[in-house]
Amino acid sequence: MSVENAPVVDVDEAAIPVEKKMYYRFESNDKKEFRVSELAIQQSETLNRLVEAMGYTSEDVENKPAIAIENIDGKTLKLVFQWCEHHKGEAIPVDDGSVPKIVEIPEFDAKLMDIDNGLLFKLIWAADYLNIVQLLNVSCKKVANMAQGKTPAQLRRVYLLPSDEEDEAAKRAAQEAQDPRAREVEEEFEERKRQGGNSFF
Amino acid sequence: MFTCCFPFRKMNSKIEEISDPCHPNLPNMPKVVMEEVLKNLDCRSIFCLRKVCHDLFFSIDKIKPDLHLDSVRFELPITTSSIESYFENSSESVKESFMGIYQPRTGCRIKSRHNYVEIPMEDAESLLKNPKLILDELHIDLRLYTAVSDAFFRLGKDLKKFFETMKFILEGPQLLKAKSVELSVHNLSEAAEILKFIDPKSLKSISIVEEDWSLPKKRNEMNFGKLVDSTEMDMADGNSEFKGKTSRETSFIFS
Structure with missing residues (x-):
């Protein structure tokens, strides 16, 4: 499935049909609303626990306000939920402590993370904040790949850091x-x- | 209205405190992110990343990532200019033959997953202060080979300085853990001084080569029993090995 076709529903942007199943509504700090399936939410330990604790029914989802995620903007949250939808149902990896860590970046993820550094670090921050283990793994791998074999001066250019x-x-x-x-x-x-x-x- | 405004992760370090989603770049990432990035990097890249800026330097030193080192080798640092100064009154052929033995080097060479990387001594210091570090091999080579007395005098001064630096680097809050230690020294007292900094419980084998080509050859009166006593060796297990070798190629094995 391509990045563009990942079934995250950005309520403000498009009327993409949503499959008839349990979903939740979330709102970014810039007031963008997203509908995300229950299965996709399971990729985020934090959000999964939250929705479990809330005990929402389908009616609640429609009648109550969207769950606000105050520290993440719409652009980042859209990427996060696209990733979760694409990887829904997949097992959450467990860190076996091996160094160097063996992480492969799937084609979908590579395309999703083909973004500027600022947005990439926002995505990483969000993955950590929402405790999405595999998204954190692949995004950190991408940052590490950017560093591999570079001199300090080259690294400053790659990460746009001043000396x-x-x-x-x-x-x-x-x-x-x-x-x-x-x-x-x-x-x-x-x-x-x-x-x-x-x-x- | 329900709000998903979770508290930030536990504030247990400086890195955690500065984590800031409004200024997204590598030094501002939470500690757990830096740890994940470092897990994916080889030791050469980690040392380069450490030199990018102060924030990354302190973050990485605080995290003390597992560099997965196979071995660390210390040798007297020699530069092309130092060779010039050692042999300023000598012929070109003497310089060349010395160069043949000693390639210019920084003092510390580390081996990680079959790759050798030379690192400056100041990097070696922070590397060895990592309490998680367990080396497969530690090599320390303090030997000098030159028959030119002038050069030996100059080299000897540098060697003394290097040996003092080595002791400073090895001296940490914990004893250094190494499974195998190989020392090439001029006399056993040098070896004994180094062995004081190694955790005897981690040791499986020690090899000591005592050679000094600058001095007239003489029979070395080696007393390994005394050396073992002075360093209070309590080896890791009954199969541990202790080898001693003199310039006359005599070797001893203690089990």
């Missing part, structure tokens, strides 16, 4: 932009020190 020097300079610039007087005070202090003054005040 420590660049980071310090950016922080200083941001601080100065926020409080231009701070720089003047610092310069005045340095000048007084040069002139031999012991106290600034």
Whole structure:
């Protein structure tokens, strides 16, 4: 099944027919609503426990408000639920502690994760937050593959990270932009020190 | 309205505290994510990742990932420029023959899944301080081969410095766990000093080669009993081996 055809229903976007079975409604922090099947939800330990604890019936799902997931935006949540729908019914892998970990990225997952770094890290964060073990495995494998065999300079480019020097300079610039007087005070202090003054005040 | 606003995972580390979905990049990921990424990387990539920025450096050192090392080998670090300085008054042929024996190296070489990687000594320090680390083999080679007295004097100074660094690296809160230790030393007191830092319970075999080509050959009066006493060896099991070898190729096996 292709990524595009994964049966996650984004209520705001399309009227894709939903199969007649138990599903749940979730809402992202930017108010996008999704309908996800009960079987797909089982991939997320966190959501599975939540819906079990709520004890919703089909009527409740329709009549009660969607379950809000406050820390995840719609774009990320859509990827998460697409992944869960595609892998519904699959066994949750158990970590056997082997290093290096043997993880294969299926074609569907590779396509799903063919996204920019920012969104990829949001997806990883969401996978961890919602405790979706296999999604966390494949997404971390993708991040590791990006690092394999690279020098520190290449890694900075891959992960779009500044060097420590660049980071310090950016922080200083941001601080100065926020409080231009701070720089003047610092310069005045340095000048007084040069002139031999012991106290600034 | 039902809200799925779960608390963040337990805040048990600095990494966990800074995990932030609003600024999604690798240093801001939760500890469990960093651990997963590191599980998929070989040791060379982990050392490179550690050098990307301070945040990753501290995250990785805190996690202390399993590098799955087969062996760690320490040898006196030698650079092309140091060879030039050792033999500044010597002929080119002497320099070349020395180069033939000693390739330029950083001091520490690690072997992981049949791949050899040279790492700087400061990386070796954090590597050996990992309490999860159990080495299959630890090799320490402190020997020098040169008949040029000037060069030996200069090399000897560097060797002394290196030996002190080695002891500093090996000295940690826990004893280093290694199944097999192979030491190439100038005298047994060097070996005894190194063995103090190894956990005797992890040891299955020790091999000591005592050779010094810079000195006139003499019969080595080796007292392995004394060495064993001084390091209070309590080997891992009854099949453990203790081999000693002198420049006269005499070997001893203790079971």
